[in-house]
Amino acid sequence: MSSFALYLIGMIVVIGGLVYIATLLHVPNQxxxxxxxxxxxxxxxxxxxxTRSKDPPEH
Structure with missing residues (x-):
């Protein structure tokens, strides 16, 4: 699995946790x-x- 995919999976987990906490705090859906x-x-x-690879130097 690429580091890009791992980074995005981690972000989705963090966002899911924040959405759950906001729901428990009765934050409006919008x-x-x-x-x-x-x-x-x-x-x-x-x-x-x-995760972007560096561009090779131009000659």
Missing amino acids: WIIGGAVVLVGAGILGAVTK
Whole structure:
């Protein structure tokens, strides 16, 4: 399994935990969904940044 996939799986677990806690705290659904969407975007951006291979130097 690639490190990109592991990074995204970890982000999904974190987001799931935060959504569960927000539900227990009776946070309105639109805020939960909005926060989850933002975190998914940040997770994808972070995963791409951390796992991207460096471009070879040009000659």
